[in-house]
Amino acid sequence: MKNVILITKALAYIEDNLTNDIKTTDMVKELYCSKSLVEKLFRYATNMSIRDYIIRRRMSKAAKDIMALKDVSLLDIAFKYGYGSNEAFTRAFKNVWHVSPSEYRNFPVRCELFPALNFETELMEDESMTKKKKVDISELYDLLKERKNCYFVGVDIKSLCPINDISHEAGDIAILTALNRLEKASGDDDIVFRIGGDEFVALTNSEDSEYAKNIVNEIISHNGEPIKYKEMDIPLSLHATYYKLNCKNIRYAELFSHMQNELDSVKLTQ
Helix, strand or coil: CHHHHHHHHHHHHHHHCCCCCCCHHHHHHHHCCCHHHHHHHHHHHHCCCHHHHHHHHHHHHHHHHHHHCCCCCHHHHHHHCCCCCHHHHHHHHHHHHCCCHHHHHHCCCCCCCCCCEEEEEEECCCCCEEEEEEECCHHHHHHHCCCCCCCEEEEEECCHHHHHHHCHHHHHHHHHHHHHHHHHHCCCCCEEEECCCCEEEEECCCCCHHHHHHHHHHHHCCCCCEEEECCEEEECCEEEEEECCCHHHCCHHHHHHHHHHHHHHHHCCC
16 A cells, blocks of 8 residues: 555656656655665556656657647747757657657647556455556546537557567557557547557547447558558557447546446457
């Protein structure tokens, strides 16, 4: 339980200081623990280093700024997130999004690729504590009030682990490709969210099941198409499904689990 609280506080510290110079030594003073302990726990809980997580969060926030703040220069956005030059910022941004900041400004992705993580604890029947990794989907919950009868489309990568075994960079490309396939298949008024490591949902603006079904069919039609990683062609396939949720009775804390369950059920049939 103490370890879960420690990771939760570490994530909150990072989120509060994304535009500041984050040093692990300063963070552990706030957490009252050793540097080696928090680094070990962080890698175990998130499957990445503290540094890699910070870079991904900064580039996700920077991408939002690039899309929303059209009058702000890319250099000013680079300065905001701690980069002293366009070159360094472009290099970090491209490592996450695989396009330059200027290319992204012309063709933005509407979804936050690496949302903020948080950890929720559950007391199991045997009274042992387990942790569940979650992402911030508060915006999605707010939209449900406006689109309570609209369809969701969910996607999940088939067999991401073997791709990550090749390289975590290859895994990031697979995740970004999954997002792009959902975005391209969705309509202009549909909103895409990341709900897990390799899982995304689109909240459509339609109550027509055929509309959602067509999105799913378009996504599935690209299954097996490869992603490029260095000299390798890696086939990528997605699970895809569409569904409605009884949003009236779903609390915020339950929304994530309901969407996960819908994706889990389709894995048994595809």
